[in-house]
Structures are given as C-alpha cells and as structure tokens.
Amino acid sequence: MARIAVTGDDAVALAAKAVNPDVVAAYPITPQTIIVERFADFVADGEVDTEFVTVESEHSAMSACVGASSVGARVFTSTASAGLMLMYEIVFIAASSRTPIVMALANRAISGPINIHGEMTDQMLLRDSGWISLFCEDNQEAHDQTIMAFKIGEHPDVLLPVAVGLDGFILSHAIEGIEKVSREEALRFIGGERKTDLKLDTSKPLSIGLLHLQDYYMEARAQIKDAQDRAKKVILDVFSEWETQTGRKYEPIESYMMEDAEYAFITMGSSAGNARTTVDELRAKGEKVGLIKIRVYRPFWSDRIVELCKNLKGLISVERAHSFGGPGAILSQDIKSALYGSGISPLLAEYTIGLGGRDTLISGYHGMYNRAKKAFEEGKNLPIFWWGVRE
Amino acid sequence: MNKGGAIMTINVPKYKLKDLVDKPTYFTGGHRLCAGCAAGSMARQVTMAFNKPTMIFNSTGCLEVASTIYPFSAWEVPWLHVAFENSAAVASGVEAAIKAMTRKGTYTAGKTDIIVFGGDGGTYDIGIQAISGAFERGHDLLYILYDNGAYMNTGIQRSGGTPFSASTTTSPAGSVIPGKTQFRKPITEIMVAHRIPFVATAAPAYPADLIAKVRAGLDVDGPAFMHIEASCNRGQRFDPAKSIEYVKMAVETCLHPLYTVIDGEYTLSRPSERIAKDPSRKVPLVEFLRKEGRWRHLFRPIERTDLIERFQTEVDKHWEELLVKSGF
Ligand SMILES: Cc1ncc(C[n+]2csc(CCOP(=O)(O)OP(=O)(O)O)c2C)c(N)n1
Ligand code: SF4
Ligand SMILES: [Mg+2]
Numbered sequence: 037m038a039r040i041a042v043t044g045d046d047a048v049a050l051a052a053k054a055v056n057p058d059v060v061a062a063y064p065i066t067p068q069t070i071i072v073e074r075f076a077d078f079v080a081d082g083e084v085d086t087e088f089v090t091v092e093s094e095h096s097a098m099s100a101c102v103g104a105s106s107v108g109a110r111v112f113t114s115t116a117s118a119g120l121m122l123m124y125e126i127v128f129i130a131a132s133s134r135t136p137i138v139m140a141l142a143n144r145a146i147s148g149p150i151n152i153h154g155e156m157t158d159q160m161l162l163r164d165s166g167w168i169s170l171f172c173e174d175n176q177e178a179h180d181q182t183i184m185a186f187k188i189g190e191h192p193d194v195l196l197p198v199a200v201g202l203d204g205f206i207l208s209h210a211i212e213g214i215e216k217v218s219r220e221e222a223l224r225f226i227g228g229e230r231k232t233d234l235k236l237d238t239s240k241p242l243s244i245g246l247l248h249l250q251d252y253y254m255e256a257r258a259q260i261k262d263a264q265d266r267a268k269k270v271i272l273d274v275f276s277e278w279e280t281q282t283g284r285k286y287e288p289i290e291s292y293m294m295e296d297a298e299y300a301f302i303t304m305g306s307s308a309g310n311a312r313t314t315v316d317e318l319r320a321k322g323e324k325v326g327l328i329k330i331r332v333y334r335p336f337w338s339d340r341i342v343e344l345c346k347n348l349k350g351l352i353s354v355e356r357a358h359s360f361g362g363p364g365a366i367l368s369q370d371i372k373s374a375l376y377g378s379g380i381s382p383l384l385a386e387y388t389i390g391l392g393g394r395d396t397l398i399s400g401y402h403g404m405y406n407r408a409k410k411a412f413e414e415g416k417n418l419p420i421f422w423w424g425v426r427e
Numbered sequence: 428m429n430k431g432g433a434i435m436t437i438n439v440p441k442y443k444l445k446d447l448v449d450k451p452t453y454f455t456g457g458h459r460l461c462a463g464c465a466a467g468s469m470a471r472q473v474t475m476a477f478n479k480p481t482m483i484f485n486s487t488g489c490l491e492v493a494s495t496i497y498p499f500s501a502w503e504v505p506w507l508h509v510a511f512e513n514s515a516a517v518a519s520g521v522e523a524a525i526k527a528m529t530r531k532g533t534y535t536a537g538k539t540d541i542i543v544f545g546g547d548g549g550t551y552d553i554g555i556q557a558i559s560g561a562f563e564r565g566h567d568l569l570y571i572l573y574d575n576g577a578y579m580n581t582g583i584q585r586s587g588g589t590p591f592s593a594s595t596t597t598s599p600a601g602s603v604i605p606g607k608t609q610f611r612k613p614i615t616e617i618m619v620a621h622r623i624p625f626v627a628t629a630a631p632a633y634p635a636d637l638i639a640k641v642r643a644g645l646d647v648d649g650p651a652f653m654h655i656e657a658s659c660n661r662g663q664r665f666d667p668a669k670s671i672e673y674v675k676m677a678v679e680t681c682l683h684p685l686y687t688v689i690d691g692e693y694t695l696s697r698p699s700e701r702i703a704k705d706p707s708r709k710v711p712l713v714e715f716l717r718k719e720g721r722w723r724h725l726f727r728p729i730e731r732t733d734l735i736e737r738f739q740t741e742v743d744k745h746w747e748e749l750l751v752k753s754g755f
Contacts, residue, residue, distance in 0.1 A: 058527040061520055085531055087523035091516060092560030099513035099557065100520030103484070106507050107534070109524035129509055229533045236505035236521070238480035238536045243500035245508035252497045 038216045044207035047175040047214050048114065048140045048200070049074035051182035053084055054222035057138075058109035058230075061089035061100035065119040066152045067204040068142035072114065094119035098126035098137075105135030106244060108235040110186065113137060116204060117144035117158045124161075130197045131166025131260055133244060134234055136189030137197040139167075140182055142208040143305070143356075145392040153393020154204035156305060157357040160366045162334070166260040168198040168267055169334040171305040175212040177331075178202040180284060183217055187226040187274050193266040195234065203306040203356070205393060217282070225281055264335045271332060288332035289340040293319060297326030297347070299409060302371060303354040304330045307389070307396070311354065314401035325405070330367070338374035345375065348382040350412035352404060354423075356390045364420050385411060385418035394424060437625060437689045439643040442635040450475040450638075458501035459493040463667025465657040465674055466490045468631040469573050473542065475634075476641035477504070481540040484518040486549035487511035489580045489659070490573060512553035514543045515561040515570055522566045540645040541568040547588030548578040551612050562621040562650045569644040569651040572614065574683075575659035576721075583662040587612045590682065591738045592731075593721040595662070600724035605734060610741050618652040619688045625651035626688040628696075632675035636685065636696055643687075656683040664720025673718060679710040681746040686753060693753035703755045709746075712739045 042050065049071045052060065060079075062072045079088040089104075091097045094115050105111045115123065120141060130137055145155035162169050168188055172178040178200065185198035202208055236242060248256050268288075275286040290308075293315055294300060301311040308329040318325045328344050328351075330337075345351060355367040363369055368386040375381055385408035389396040404423055411418045453474035460467040466489055474481075482505045485491040491508050494501040509517045518541050528534030545554055550572040558570060577595045578584040585598040591610045594600035598607035619626050625647040629637040637655065644651035658674045660667040677683040678698050685696035695703055702708045713735050716722040725731045 058531070058533075059520060059523045061523070085527060087527040089519055089523045090564065091519070092556060092563070095513060096516035096519070096557050096560055099509060099516035100523065102509050103507070103517035103520030104524035105520075106517075107482075107521050107524045107528070109520075109528055111520075111524075125510060126513065133509065229531070236482055236507055238482065238505055238539060241503055241505050243495050243502050243506040246495040246497040246500060247492050248497045256497075 039213055040216050041211050041213050042175060043070060043209050043211055044175045044178045044202045045070035045142060045209065046074060047179040048182050048202065050216055051179045051222070052112045053078045054217050054219045055110070055112065055183060055186055055226065056084050056219060056223070057086050057112040059087050059089060059101070059104035059111045060113060061091050061097045061104070062113045063091055063094045063097050063115065063119060065094070065116050067144055067208040068114045068116045068119070068140065070208070071140060071142070094122045095126060098123040098130060101137045102126060102130050102133055102135050105137050106133060106236050108230060108232055110230040111135070111137045114140035114142070116142045117146055120158045121146065127162065127167065128165045132256065134195040135197060136186070136195055138182065138185040138189060139197065139199050140178070141199055141201045142204045143201045144204040151392040152204070154206050155356050155391050155393065156201065156203070157366070159199055159201040160333070160357045162199055163366070166196055166264065167334065168194070168196055168332070169201070170198065170332055171201045171330065172207065173306055173308045173329065175207060175210070176214045176284070178207060179214050179217065180278065180282070180286070183222050183225065184274050184278055184286070188267065188271055190226070190230055190232070191270045192232070194263055194270050195232070196260070196263050196267065201305065206306045215282070221281070225278070267335050268337070286331065288337045289344065290329040290331060291344050292327040292329070294326035294328065294344055296324055298324040298349045299352065299405070299412065300326040300328055300344070300348055301352045301354055301401070302328040302330065304333065304367065305356070307354055307356060310396065310398050310401055314398050314405065317398070317402070318405065336370055336374065341371060341374045342378040342380050345380050345382050350383040350385065350408060352385045352387065352408045354387045354389055354404065358388045358391065368420065383412045383415070383417050386420040387423045388420060389423045396423060400424060437643055437647055439687060440639045442639045444635050447475060447635060447638060453477060453503040454494070455501050455503060457499065459496060460489065461661055461667065463660045463670040464489070465631055465659070465670045466573050466575065468671065469655050469657045470494070470544070472631055472634045472637050473571060473641050474504070476638045476645065477540065478642070479538060479540055480536045481542065482507070482521065484514045484521065484541070484543045486514040486543070486545040486554060487580070488546035488549055489575070490544055490546070492580055511549055513557050514545055514549065515554060516557040518543045518568045519561045519564065519566045522568055542645070543568060543570045545570065545572055546579070547572065547574045547576060548586040551587030551614050559621065562618070562623050562652070565649050567649055569641065569653065571653045571655060573655050573657040575657050575662060577659070577662050579659045579662045588614060591741065592725060592734050594724055595721070605724055605731060613745070615654045621650070622691065623650040623652060624648070624690055628654045628683060628685050630656045630674045630678050630683060630685065632671045632678065633685065633698055636698070640687065662721070665718060669718070673715070676710060676715045676718065679708070680712045680715045680742065681709055682712065682715065682742055684746060684749055686749065693749070695753045703750055712742055
C-alpha cells in the first residue's frame with residue numbers, strides 16, 4: 037500500500053476515487069469543498085467513470101443522489117453545516133427510500149452566527165433520520181470509513197444511507213500520512229458493482245415513495261428501525277473483514293486504557309486524540325483514567341457503553357455539540373439513556389467544547405478532568421458545562 | 428445534451444385520433460383522483476406516447492397522492508416520488524445514473540425516457556430552482572407541468588400560476604381584495620429563456636396534439652418542457668362533467684394558447700393557429716370567467732368590468748407577443 041500525506045478532504049476524495057461511484061452529486065461548502073474539487077479533477081482527467089452532477093444546491097444534491105440510487109447506482113456526496121441543513125428534508129427521505137448513499141460530512145458549526153469552523157452538531161442532528169452515522173478521529177479513518185460505508189449501507193440487511201464525519205479543518209484541512217487504498221483493493225472489498233432488487237427497473241415496474249396513511253406508515257418506519265438494528269452485525273462484520281484485508285482494526289466503540297480505569301473520558305472524532313494524550317499524561321502521574329471513543333454514533337451501542345462503564349467511578353463526556361434547552365448535550369443524553377436501568381451508573385460530568393472551531397487544548401482536558409474528579413470524589417455529578425466560554 | 432451543440436431536427440409527429448385508440452396506456456383506473464379531474468386525463472394521454480422503457484418522477488401534489496396510496500399504484504411503469512420541490516433534481520440523478528451505468532454495462536435496458544410531473548405549485552414556485560438547474564445542466568428529460576391553477580392537494584391555495592383575480596383559500600375574494608391581485612408568471616417563456624431544445628404547451632382537450640408533443644419532447648436529446656393546462660373542478664369550482672370543455676375554453680380564449688418552441692422557433696399548434704388566422708374565433712375571456720366559481724365575485728354582487736378588462740388586456744398582450752414570435 038502506498039503511504040501518502042494528504043488532508044482529510046483529500047483522503048475522502050481519494051476513497052471516493054477508489055470506489056469509482058456511478059454518480060456523485062455535490063455542491064461546494066467549506067470545509068468540504070476540497071472533496072468536490074478533487075473529485076471534479078478525477079472526472080476531468082478521466083480517472084473515474086462517474087457522472088458528476090454539478091447541482092445548483094445541496095437540496096438538489098441529495099435529491100439527485102436519491103434518484104440515482106433508486107435506479108441501482110452507487111452514489112456519493114459530501115457537504116457540511118448549512119448544506120446539510122438545506123438537505124434535511126431529503127436526508128430523511130433518503131433513509132425511507134432505502135437508498136444507500138454515502139455522504140462525507142466535514143463537520144462544521146451551524147449558523148448563526150455564521151462560522152465555517154469545526155463542530156459536530158450538523159451531523160448529530162442526523163440522529164433520528166435513519167442514517168448510519170460514523171465519526172473519524174484521523175485522516176486514515178476518514179479514508180477507510182468512506183470505503184467501508186458503501187459496504188455497510190449497500191448490505192441487503194441494511195439498505196440505509198451512511199454519513200462519515202470528519203472534523204472541519206482539524207481533519208478536513210490538516211495533512212497527515214495515510215495508507216492509500218487502491219481501486220482494486222476497494223472494489224475487492226465492496227464488490228465491483230452495487231447489487232439490489234429494490235430499484236426502478238423498466239422490466240419490473242415498481243412504484244417507490246407512495247403515500248402511507250395511518251394504516252401503513254408505522255410499518256414502513258418500523259422497517260427502518262429494524263434495519264438500524266440489523267446494521268450492528270453488518271458493521272461488526274465489515275470492520276472485521278477490513279481488518280483482515282488491511283490490517284487496520286476498527287470497532288464501533290473503542291476503548292483505551294479502560295481495564296483498570298476508575299475515570300474515563302467519552303468522546304467522538306478528533307477530540308479523541310487530545311483525550312488520549314491527556315490519558316497518557318494522567319497515567320504517567322498514576323491516575324487510573326481511560327478513554328471511550330464512539331466511532332459509530334447510529335446505531336448506538338448502548339450495551340457496549342454499559343460494559344465499559346462497569347467499574348468506573350466517574351465518566352466525563354466531552355462533545356463538540358449541544359442541544360439547547362435539552363437534558364444535557366447531545367451525546368451525553370445518549371449516554372445517560374444507555375446507562376439508565378442498566379444497573380451501572382458511574383457519576384457523570386458533561387462538557388460541551390470547541391463550538392465553532394474553538395481549540396480545546398490538552399491543558400483544557402486536564403482542566404475538565406480535575407474539575408470532574410473533584411466533583412466525583414465528593415460523590416457529585418456535574419451537569420452540562422460549556423468549557424472555555426467567557427463570562 | 429444538445430445545448431450549444433448542432434441544431435437537430437425535431438419532428439412533432441402528426442397523430443390522428445383514430446391512430447391513437449389502440450395505444451396502450453400505463454396509467455390505470457382505480458386511482459383516487461376526483462371524478463372529472465383533468466390531471467387523470469392528462470396522465471393517461473401522456474403515457475400513450477410511450478414507445479420504449481420509460482420512468483416517471485412525480486412531485487408531491489394531487490396526481491402523486493391520488494395515484495399511489497399504499498399498497499396501490501396506478502402506474503404501470505417505474506415511478507418514484509421523493510418530495511414536492513425536487514423532482515427535476517431527482518430525475519437529473521436518474522439520468523446521470525443511467526448514463527454512467529450504461530457506460531459500465533450495469534444498466535442494460537437501453538435508451539430510457541424520463542418524465543417528470545409537477546403541479547403548478549411544484550413548478551412555478553417551490554420547484555423552479557431545481558428545474559432551472561436541471562435545464563442549465565442539460566439533462567435529457569421531459570418535464571411536464573400539469574397546471575390546475577393552485578395548490579389543489581392542500582386545499583386550493585394560490586400559486587405563481589394562479590390566474591389573475593381567481594379566488595383561492597390564500598387569495599380569497601373578500602369585501603376589499605377581489606381574489607389574486609397578480610398575473611401568473613410566464614412560466615413557458617421562463618423555460619424558453621433557458622434555451623432548451625423543446626418547449627410546448629398542450630391541453631388534454633386536444634389529445635392527438637398533446638400525445639404528439641410528449642413524443643417529440645421525449646425524442647429530443649436534452650431537456651424538454653411542456654405546460655399542460657389540466658383543470659380541477661374542485662378547486663376551480665365547476666361541474667366535473669365540464670373539465671375538458673373548460674380546458675378547451677382556456678385555449679380558445681388564448682389564456683392558454685397552444686404552441687411549440689423548438690430550438691427557439693415558435694410555431695402555433697392547430698387550435699391556436701386557427702385563431703391566429705381568423706381572430707373572430709377568439710372567445711372573449713369574460714365567457715370563460717363566467718363559467719368557473721373561482722371568478723364568481725367578478726360578476727356578483729356587481730360585475731367588475733374593470734378587472735375583467737384588465738385581465739383581457741393582459742391576455743391580449745401575451746397573445747399578440749406570441750403572434751409576433753410565431754410569424755403572424
Ligand atoms: C416542502 C413542502 N412544502 C409544502 C408541502 C405541502 N404540499 C403538498 S402538495 C402541495 C401543493 C401542490 O400543489 P401543485 O404543485 O399545484 O399540485 P396540485 O396538488 O395542485 O396538483 C403542498 C403545498 C410539501 N409537501 N412539501
Ligand atoms: S382536487 Fe382537483 S386536481 Fe386534485 S384530484 Fe380533485 S379535481 Fe383533481
Ligand atoms: Mg396545482
């Protein structure tokens with residue numbers, strides 16, 4: 037495998053190039069734009085066989101993707117923030133149309149005020165849409181997960197669209213070394229062409245997107261629920277096949293230094309990098325601390341989280357997202373739901389960090405840890421707190 | 428794609444009604460459109476033009492809702508509904524997919540005709556951006572606007588295609604404001620301005636003309652647009668038995684003249700050409716307005732000759748412009 041130095045966006049674009057989708061429909065928006073620009077280069081240079089639909093909006097991008105996928109095409113798109121918000125109506129329909137579109141999201145803060153930098157709220161709102169939702173810690177993960185996403189989404193037990201999130205700028209624009217996957221390797225993994233019976237086919241006329249009234253709507257939605265449940269096994273299988281083919285190990289929920297941990301950070305995406313370094317530094321000082329990283333956000337592996345929390349005194353949830361007026365931030369609500377009724381209930385400190393791309397340095401993680409540990413030692417939970425906000 | 432390329436020869440076939448009686452249709456009975464709904468006649472006639480693999484993409488609206496209530500569908504060709512405002516974008520993706528997969532050998536049905544159905548709400552208003560984008564990119568598809576003059580599916584709200592002074596539930600005829608105060612957007616001319624190779628108007632009162640235009644629009648290499656007047660007796664408020672008769676009146680009054688614009692060249696179709704040659708055939712607008720309940724307030728309690736004249740002047744202006752463009 038070739039080792040190259042690329043930005044996160046390039047890593048995603050190269051993954052899409054390796055997959056050689058039938059259709060890419062996308063629209064520019066920072067910090068995702070490099071992906072569409074690179075892909076346009078591949079098209080212009082004849083390096084892919086893809087039809088590149090230069091739509092006039094993200095709403096049309098997602099619409100064109102649903103159309104293309106409905107005739108059986110393998111489809112890719114990418115966007116961020118405002119682009120995703122403009123798509124949202126069709127994002128939900130993509131799931132209910134059972135179109136396994138793969139969408140990379142260079143996670144970016146939501147307006148307003150307008151801001152182009154990193155934050156995960158955009159993708160976390162996909163939560164209730166039926167999409168499989170993956171997050172990446174580094175550029176290699178962005179590259180690999182873009183390829184794996186096709187295999188997960190297209191699996192007949194799943195048939196759902198898949199979002200692959202990479203932190204805006206922190207990953208999208210930062211250069212890192214990756215092992216590049218070739219087209220031959222990618223297609224060996226996901227299969228040379230998409231195979232599906234659920235499609236518009238002029239030899240077997242089918243109507244898709246019918247009005248479902250009170251008598252059928254819940255059953256149609258229940259099929260998405262069941263597909264999300266079935267996706268868990270498919271994701272585990274795909275990750276393990278990927279490990280066999282590439283040697284790179286992926287888990288839906290990853291743990292670091294958790295064996296004897298009394299306290300642990302739980303986070304997603306690139307934040308896991310600083311959290312891990314903080315864990316190393318705290319461990320060097322004799323603190324019994326670990327890290328839980330959520331890679332697959334939907335479907336949500338509640339039981340795995342419970343298992344990892346079994347021996348914890350306190351859990352510190354850190355996320356670049358928030359739910360205004362909610363009972364916690366977004367991820368922290370999921371964590372609380374996972375633990376409720378499990379009999380496992382570590383103390384919990386909830387933090388929102390880094391909105392709009394504000395840096396949270398390792399010193400910040402130490403600060404969050406110290407504050408949390410103090411509360412935990414007093415037997416207290418810490419309700420949601422925005423780390424680093426000026427009074 | 429034809430845009431910017433060589434001008435091709437586009438022939439609108441000349442059908443006679445008797446040639447058409449044996450044509451199969453792919454829109455079956457049993458749908459839930461209201462009795463007398465002209466959208467149903469329009470849909471059936473459109474499918475009579477099919478002669479090869481065809482797919483339909485339908486925007487949210489009466490035609491979509493009433494033809495596909497799960498678990499039933501009235502369509503005998505592949506049909507997809509995604510949303511209200513995006514069917515042109517959906518069809519763009521389909522056209523692109525068929526192209527790519529044909530190239531790769533994974534789509535084997537051969538040349539496939541793509542039809543989009545959108546109502547006036549889905550076309551004049553919320554969907555116009557997606558249509559404009561699809562036409563600018565040059566996708567090979569036929570977009571059909573079936574125009575019933577309001578958002579009928581949601582209960583007769585005004586659209587950019589609602590005619591002047593019509594009463595709708597969001598432009599009601601009140602004691603101060605007499606229905607819709609604006610004229611309709613010149614939607615056909617907006618599409619012509621995209622310089623696509625084929626634009627036409629039609630009405631289900633003239634089936635042979637309508638079917639021939641659909642065939643031509645599908646045979647064109649590149650985007651094609653048709654504006655079909657399709658009356659709604661519920662929303663326009665008249666006796667369901669009169670649906671086709673009143674669509675015909677829209678043509679005879681020149682409110683909805685029939686013509687084609689092929690590679691920029693305007694040609695009046697027979698029913699309108701006859702009026703051009705013999706202006707005495709042009710039916711005064713007031714006769715049409717009097718027939719439909721949506722204009723009732725123009726006649727009761729007093730006759731609003733001022734509004735009727737204003738409306739007539741606007742219709743005349745468009746008709747005169749069309750005459751000039753088509754060489755009369
Ligand atoms: C984004 C969005 N906005 C509003 C609606 C509600 N809606 C459904 S159909 C419709 C009106 C359709 O009007 P038109 O396109 O003229 O078709 P018709 O029903 O008259 O045939 C509206 C407003 C919707 N489905 N989606
Ligand atoms: S409301 Fe009008 S357009 Fe809708 S089905 Fe009835 S007649 Fe047709
Ligand atoms: Mg309408």
